[in-house]
Amino acid sequence: MATKFEHLLILSAILMGILSFKQANNKETFTTNEGDLNITLLGHASLLLQFNGKNIYIDPCKAFTKEATPLKADAIIITHSHFDHFDAKEIERLSTKNTIIVAPEQYSNIKPAIILKNGQKKIILGINVEAVPAYNIKHKTDNGTLFHPKGEGNGYVLTIGNKKFYVAGDTEDVPEMANLKEIDVAFIPLNLPYTMDINMFDSTVKIINPKIVYPYHYKGSDLNALKSKLETYKKIDVRIRNIY
Incomplete structure (x- = not known):
């Protein structure tokens, strides 16, 4: 039976594999x-x-943000604690003394972070940042622990001008998604066992009904299975990008 630590080692191996891909x-x-x-x-x-x-980074990780140098961060938004989302050294590298850090409640020891619980919102650099639930219901480690327990992590809805952008973080198709209205652009994960399977992804797209969807965090997923569903999305523009 694999422990949570062993699953994290597997995740680490996956991320190391990602490093071999061209950004x-x-x-x-x-x-x-x-x-x-x-x-x-x-x-x-x-x-x-x-x-x-x-410049606003979401979940900067050194495996991917190195080519963004020398763009320092005016703000950094963190979804949750897993190392492929929260990279303390990279946050330090990108930060200046004026960088604003936005994080879930579990980061209350980070100073001077702005802490947002699920449902809270704050204006950051003229952008309305709202924290929304991101968690697992089904997918667990072999010892029964959820990969992402409810309340520990955030997704975010960013209202920028007259457009709404949803960054889901690591989550499944949770009931609270029904509260997301008039989303223009959504970034939705597709990666087992940590986030969604193809049916959960499909459910999420249909629940929130955004104008544009980007699958992300999809390493190891069958994108052909996703492509087979695209015709069912009618007016939704699903944009699959080579992000690895």
């Missing part, structure tokens, strides 16, 4: 009524948002 650095541009937003998919779960001259 894609896919940059996407979205128009809002307050200016253009550029989002770079740095790889895995690392994103860089650039808006009004500010």
Whole structure:
């Protein structure tokens, strides 16, 4: 029976495998009524948002953010504690004395972080940042521990001008997703056993009904199975990018 520690070792091995892939650095541009937003998919779960001259990282990890140098962070947003999302050394490298750090409650010892619990929101650099639930219901380690217990991690809805961007973090298709309305762009994980299987991903897309969806955190997943479902999404634009 594998322990939680052994599962983390497996996750570590997966991440080391990711390092052998060429970083894609896919940059996407979205128009809002307050200016253009550029989002770079740095790889895995690392994103860089650039808006009004500010650099905002989500889950920076040294495996992917190295090519973003010398772009220092005006803000860093953390979803949860797993090392492929929370890389303390990379956060330190990207930070200046003025960098704003946003994190879940479990990081209350990080100073001077802004702590957001599920359901709380804060204006950060002119962006409304709302923390939403991100957790497992089904997927557990062999000893019965959920990979992501409820309340420990956050997804985030970022309202930038007249557009809403949902970054799911590590989660399954949890009931609270039904509360997400008028999402323009969603980043949704597809990776077993830590996040969603293809049916959960499919359920999430249909529940939140965003205009644009990016699968991310999908290392090891069968993207052909996802592609076979695309025609059922009707007006939803699913954009599969090479992020590994």
